[in-house]
Amino acid sequence: MQWSAPMLGQFLAALPDAALVVDGGDRITVANACAAQLFACRPEELPGRSVAFLRAGAADGERARDGGRPLPPSLAGASTVTEEVTLRRCDGQLFPAEVSAAPITVDGRTLTLAILRDVSDRRRVADDLRKSEERLCQATRVAGIGIFDHDHRTDVVFWSPRQREIYGWGADEQVTLPSFLAVLHPGDRDAIAAAMRRAHDPAGDGSFDVEHRITRRDGATRWIATRSRTLFAGEGAGRRPLRTVGASVDLTDRKLVEEELALFRHSVEQASEAVYWLERDGSFRYVNQHACDSLGYTRPELMSMSLWDIDVGYPRASWDARWADYERSRESVGARLDVLHRRKDGTIFPVEVVGQHIALRDRTLHIAYTRDISERRQAE
Numbered sequence: 619m620q621w622s623a624p625m626l627g628q629f630l631a632a633l634p635d636a637a638l639v640v641d642g643g644d645r646i647t648v649a650n651a652c653a654a655q656l657f658a659c660r661p662e663e664l665p666g667r668s669v670a671f672l673r674a675g676a677a678d679g680e681r682a683r684d685g686g687r688p689l690p691p692s693l694a695g696a697s698t699v700t701e702e703v704t705l706r707r708c709d710g711q712l713f714p715a716e717v718s719a720a721p722i723t724v725d726g727r728t729l730t731l732a733i734l735r736d737v738s739d740r741r742r743v744a745d746d747l748r749k750s751e752e753r754l755c756q757a758t759r760v761a762g763i764g765i766f767d768h769d770h771r772t773d774v775v776f777w778s779p780r781q782r783e784i785y786g787w788g789a790d791e792q793v794t795l796p797s798f799l800a801v802l803h804p805g806d807r808d809a810i811a812a813a814m815r816r817a818h819d820p821a822g823d824g825s826f827d828v829e830h831r832i833t834r835r836d837g838a839t840r841w842i843a844t845r846s847r848t849l850f851a852g853e854g855a856g857r858r859p860l861r862t863v864g865a866s867v868d869l870t871d872r873k874l875v876e877e878e879l880a881l882f883r884h885s886v887e888q889a890s891e892a893v894y895w896l897e898r899d900g901s902f903r904y905v906n907q908h909a910c911d912s913l914g915y916t917r918p919e920l921m922s923m924s925l926w927d928i929d930v931g932y933p934r935a936s937w938d939a940r941w942a943d944y945e946r947s948r949e950s951v952g953a954r955l956d957v958l959h960r961r962k963d964g965t966i967f968p969v970e971v972v973g974q975h976i977a978l979r980d981r982t983l984h985i986a987y988t989r990d991i992s993e994r995r996q997a998e
Contacts, residue, residue: 620726621722621723622725623724624667627648628724630648631650635733635734636652636653636734637734638732638958639722639724639729641730642728644664647665648665648903649665652735656736657707658709658711661880663708671706673705698719698721699718700717700884702714702715702716707741713736714736715740717732718732719731722942760869763780764777764867765778765865766781768795768861770860770861771789773794775795777793781866784840785801785833802830802832803832809828813828817846817862818859820850824849824859824862825848827899839870842866842867843866844865845866846863846865889906892988892989893985893986894909894925894985897983899924900924900925900926901924904974904981905917906991909988912988913928913960913961914962919962930966931955931957941975941982941984944975948977954971954975955971956968956971968990968991968995969991972986974987
């Protein structure tokens with residue numbers, strides 16, 4: 619297209635972006651008002667000057683560098699090109715800009731039209747996004763969280779390295795929905811398949827939040843917690859699953875601890891001795907069922923009481939001295955003594971008590987095991 623100078627002037631004045639027209643000598647011939655605003659100078663300051671003074675680090679025709687990449691020494695006569703560079707305002711402030719340059723013909727002369735946009739905000743958003751992604755990657759790595767992403771349109775599934783590690787799959791193995799279902803524990807497979815159908819159902823909310831087992835190739839059974847959300851496209855009858863994004867955590871170690879704790883609690887509950895966990899002030903932290911039965915209290919009633927509500931004559935001074943000895947030496951030696959306990963109905967009966975201090979992470983408890991020795995006393 620052939621341009622005349624008046625036509626070009628009208629065109630540049632109407633542009634919402636900064637625009638420069640550069641001749642073959644790298645001299646600015648025309649600059650619109652937006653360009654003057656972009657470079658923080660008066661409109662008359664730009665025409666006649668070399669574009670070199672706008673380039674960060676450029677002087678006397680020296681080639682500037684933007685991120686280690688040299689800028690072209692001239693825009694004139696260049697083929698259509700778009701690139702990001704670092705420019706300098708007239709007040710010396712540097713800023714990132716996107717420059718789109720293309721050759722134009724004005725009154726028979728070949729010039730270059732350059733459209734410039736300040737991309738500081740875009741750079742800032744991109745930098746914030748990069749930092750956010752880095753923090754997310756670090757957090758998921760530290761927390762041992764696996765990430766997965768299923769594109770329903772292409773049926774492509776992405777699994778993060780940690781997700782593959784959890785399931786025992788190699789870095790280059792293809793992950794598909796059938797291969798995922800195949801490693802599910804037989805006892806959980808039907809339930810998980812049903813939960814996935816509900817999550818992918820356009821009539822639902824797309825949520826998937828389950829704990830399940832997998833059987834890896836090495837034969838190990840692992841407990842996994844998986845949570846995901848399916849996003850949908852379209853409305854009404856045309857609504858369809860678009861993308862599923864989720865995360866997984868290996869719960870196996872926690873499950874083992876929970877099982878051991880459950881076994882321990884069951885054993886203590888079924889013990890033939892009354893078991894009490896006592897705090898420093900003598901209040902009960904825990905009592906087993908036998909303790910409740912032997913004293914005639916419900917568990918809530920007994921948990922609201924303290925040692926001196928059931929022990930007829932154990933002196934507080936002895937209790938305080940025992941705690942002081944332990945706190946001084948941090949060595950707990952089991953103590954065995956015979957005392958009298960009082961039931962809810964007021965009857966008194968003799969018990970043998972074996973007690974010991976146990977140091978936990980943030981507190982010390984006194985564990986007491988008591989046995990009713992009424993029959994032994996009668997025999998004696």
